Amino acid sequence: MDRRLALIACFVFGLLMFAQYFSRHPLARSVNLAILEYWQIIFAFTLLVGVASFFRNSLSAMRNRGERPYRMVGLAGLIAMPVLAIIWGIRADTPFMWMFENVQAPMQSTVFALLAFFVASASYRGFRARSLQAAILLGAAAIILLSRSQLGGAFSDVVTPVADWIRNYPSMSARRAILIGIGLGSLTTSLRVILGIERTWLGGKQ
Amino acid sequence: MSLIQTFIPIVQLTWFDPERLPVFVASVVAIAIVLFTTYSRSSRERFKIRKIAGMDAVEDAIGRATEMARPVLFTPGWGGDIQRPTTIASMNFLSHIASKTGSYDCQLLYPTHDPVIMTVAQEVIKEAYARAGYADRYQENNVSYVSSSQFGYAAAVDGMLTRTKPASVFLLGTFEAESLILAETGNSIGAIQIAGTDSTIQLSFFIVACDYTLIGEELFAASGYLSKDPSILASVRAQDLLKLLIGLFLIVAVLAATIGNLTDINTGDWWLF
Amino acid sequence: MKRIESRHWIFIGLFLLIAAVMLLGVELNINPSSETQKMYDYIENLPPGSTLMISFDHEASSLPEIRPVALAILRHAFSKGHKLVGLALFAEGTVIGYRLMDRVATEYGLEYGRDYAYLGFKPQYIAAILSMGESIQETFPEDYLGRSIDEIPLMNGIYNYDQIGGVISIADGSLTTHWMEYGAARYNVDILAGVTAAMVTTYDPYLASNQMQALVGGLRGAAEYERLTGRRGGGSRGMLAQTTSHLYVLLLILLGNIAFIRSRRKGNN
Numbered sequence: 127m128d129r130r131l132a133l134i135a136c137f138v139f140g141l142l143m144f145a146q147y148f149s150r151h152p153l154a155r156s157v158n159l160a161i162l163e164y165w166q167i168i169f170a171f172t173l174l175v176g177v178a179s180f181f182r183n184s185l186s187a188m189r190n191r192g193e194r195p196y197r198m199v200g201l202a203g204l205i206a207m208p209v210l211a212i213i214w215g216i217r218a219d220t221p222f223m224w225m226f227e228n229v230q231a232p233m234q235s236t237v238f239a240l241l242a243f244f245v246a247s248a249s250y251r252g253f254r255a256r257s258l259q260a261a262i263l264l265g266a267a268a269i270i271l272l273s274r275s276q277l278g279g280a281f282s283d284v285v286t287p288v289a290d291w292i293r294n295y296p297s298m299s300a301r302r303a304i305l306i307g308i309g310l311g312s313l314t315t316s317l318r319v320i321l322g323i324e325r326t327w328l329g330g331k332q
Numbered sequence: 333m334s335l336i337q338t339f340i341p342i343v344q345l346t347w348f349d350p351e352r353l354p355v356f357v358a359s360v361v362a363i364a365i366v367l368f369t370t371y372s373r374s375s376r377e378r379f380k381i382r383k384i385a386g387m388d389a390v391e392d393a394i395g396r397a398t399e400m401a402r403p404v405l406f407t408p409g410w411g412g413d414i415q416r417p418t419t420i421a422s423m424n425f426l427s428h429i430a431s432k433t434g435s436y437d438c439q440l441l442y443p444t445h446d447p448v449i450m451t452v453a454q455e456v457i458k459e460a461y462a463r464a465g466y467a468d469r470y471q472e473n474n475v476s477y478v479s480s481s482q483f484g485y486a487a488a489v490d491g492m493l494t495r496t497k498p499a500s501v502f503l504l505g506t507f508e509a510e511s512l513i514l515a516e517t518g519n520s521i522g523a524i525q526i527a528g529t530d531s532t533i534q535l536s537f538f539i540v541a542c543d544y545t546l547i548g549e550e551l552f553a554a555s556g557y558l559s560k561d562p563s564i565l566a567s568v569r570a571q572d573l574l575k576l577l578i579g580l581f582l583i584v585a586v587l588a589a590t591i592g593n594l595t596d597i598n599t600g601d602w603w604l605f
Numbered sequence: 606m607k608r609i610e611s612r613h614w615i616f617i618g619l620f621l622l623i624a625a626v627m628l629l630g631v632e633l634n635i636n637p638s639s640e641t642q643k644m645y646d647y648i649e650n651l652p653p654g655s656t657l658m659i660s661f662d663h664e665a666s667s668l669p670e671i672r673p674v675a676l677a678i679l680r681h682a683f684s685k686g687h688k689l690v691g692l693a694l695f696a697e698g699t700v701i702g703y704r705l706m707d708r709v710a711t712e713y714g715l716e717y718g719r720d721y722a723y724l725g726f727k728p729q730y731i732a733a734i735l736s737m738g739e740s741i742q743e744t745f746p747e748d749y750l751g752r753s754i755d756e757i758p759l760m761n762g763i764y765n766y767d768q769i770g771g772v773i774s775i776a777d778g779s780l781t782t783h784w785m786e787y788g789a790a791r792y793n794v795d796i797l798a799g800v801t802a803a804m805v806t807t808y809d810p811y812l813a814s815n816q817m818q819a820l821v822g823g824l825r826g827a828a829e830y831e832r833l834t835g836r837r838g839g840g841s842r843g844m845l846a847q848t849t850s851h852l853y854v855l856l857l858i859l860l861g862n863i864a865f866i867r868s869r870r871k872g873n874n
Binding site for chain 2: 234244301324
């Protein structure tokens with residue numbers, strides 16, 4: 127019964143959101159606004175589920191000695207930030223902001239910066255001229271890379287237009303084809319969900 | 333005169349916004365095609381799906397992990413949420429993989445950035461294990477929410493990869509900048525990696541760093557192929573029919589625009605809606 | 606101790622190279638690309654006093670790359686006398702966005718509430734974008750500082766996107782796509798973007814079809830914008846490091862291919 131109720135709710139709200147898109151009537155606009163508000167409220171509450179799960183998983187994983195230090199750091203962060211925010215607030219020059227700017231931001235930037243290192247190692251390992259197609263791909267990548275650098279002079283005058291051509295024609299047409307395919311895939315999946323044919327999001331097929 | 337301007341005088345209803353008429357017509361055509369392919373018996377019977385590289389490797393990847401007594405790690409990426417069709421397609425994949433890992437008694441780890449995805453994944457895996465006849469092997473803690481922050485999630489999954497050293501990694505869903513970080517780490521631990529995403533920019537990273545990559549809509553098609561669900565396979569056929577229509581529309585529009593530009597014939601700009 | 610693998614040497618090489626180049630402090634001359642020029646022209650050609658919305662759709666991780674982009678755009682917009690309404694669709698971008706706006710507004714002696722306002726963060730970005738298309742007041746009843754939105758003079762007469770000149774999304778991911786899919790496609794608002802370099806090609810199709818009006822991409826885009834506004838900043842400073850790292854990657858690709866060809870020849874022999 128609970129699944130049937132979910133399917134009915136999905137169908138009704140799916141149809142409602144689809145229909146209101148085509149209307150400028152004040153009632154349609156206010157229905158749209160109300161649903162969007164509820165969407166935001168529901169989203170905020172789902173975070174609680176995540177926090178509870180993180181807490182439970184971390185405590186259970188701490189039984190494993192190897193996992194313990196990582197989980198302790200994770201839990202410390204999870205507890206410390208809200209506590210600091212509740213006591214001193216989140217405006218400038220509060221301990222919360224100090225933690226955000228001096229701990230969280232640098233740590234996240236570090237992980238983001240890893241990308242540059244991984245690009246370097248992946249380029250070394252993966253970009254090989256194994257075939258004619260791979261060699262063409264390699265040449266195109268080299269031209270794009272050079273165009274995004276600034277070597278200056280006549281070199282840039284030649285490389286930049288070639289790179290722009292690669293981006294604007296072969297690369298873009300392939301990208302558009304993929305985007306159209308994805309769009310259609312999204313459309314059919316959404317329809318299946320609204321019509322109740324697709325039920326994986328409920329956890330299964332029954 | 334554009335398509336909208338032609339129809340505005342005809343459709344002057346209070347409840348209906350005439351500017352949205354082209355979208356409405358396109359939607360009705362798309363819905364009709366999807367419904368026809370899904371419910372028409374003849375359409376379903378005459379339809380076969382081509383093999384997509386990577387789908388056969390799914391079985392091998394799980395077998396490998398079982399033989400090596402190492403876990404399988406599946407993550408849907410940071411970019412999606414449960415309403416995103418890619419996430420739903422990846423759930424079909426997850427269901428198939430979970431039923432295999434359940435049968436082989438192989439540990440399946442599923443870290444995610446979204447509490448709702450976590451809850452749905454728990455249900456999908458639990459049901460897949462039950463379907464395989466091994467409900468007792470399901471462990472809820474293996475499906476975990478790690479962080480909503482992009483690089484917090486990347487760091488957590490990276491740490492999980494290096495500590496648990498899974499033999500097979502499935503990166504299927506919507507990925508953003510974390511894609512290469514995860515794929516390169518998976519590569520460095522020697523895992524067999526099967527990836528698939530609708531993020532066009534991340535595809536290039538996956539192609540370099542993973543063993544198999546499902547490109548864009550292949551992810552939707554592959555999820556139908558694996559699940560053998562006739563309704564999903566039917567929607568793949570609907571996608572092909574719609575693609576054909578779009579292709580025809582593009583050819584006619586390009587021809588009309590070219591003729592209009594090169595000659596004195598007024599072909600209009602009806603395609604600009 | 607674990608053996609150092611070839612990829613570790615690659616990492617060490619990149620780190621040393623970038624560190625050395627950053628210490629040099631050399632600034633390169635950059636020629637503006639057409640995408641960056643479009644952003645400049647868009648802001649330049651808006652009537653003074655136009656209202657622009659600037660959305661900080663990024664996390665703290667991309668700050669070193671995204672800050673020069675945001676600063677260059679903010680400085681240009683404020684210098685032209687435009688009114689800016691800021692907001693964030695990622696929680697982490699909230700305080701970053703506020704500080705950047707506040708900093709640049711102070712540079713130009715502008716007043717909060719009259720010349721600029723900051724609405725703060727709204728969760729669930731798709732719902733937030735759609736909801737502002739209906740009513741900004743209903744979506745953000747209060748600003749970031751806790752003031753009722755009705756008490757902010759700048760917000761008088763601004764109800765939805767119809768009163769906004771354009772939305773500039775400062776993003777490190779694909780959130781700008783949602784601005785186009787929901788903001789532009791549904792409510793016809795102009796979308797412009799300042800994004801990290803890795804995201805630039807994602808938006809090529811949207812730029813070509815005019816679904817996106819302009820794009821400033823990564824450090825290079827920031828450097829180009831700084832050149833156009835005549836005020837050097839983080840973009841210009843970082844370009845030498847970026848150019849050097851690109852050349853390093855090219856060198857690695859070359860070395861990888863030499864090693865590959867040699868191993869293939871050995872295999873043939």
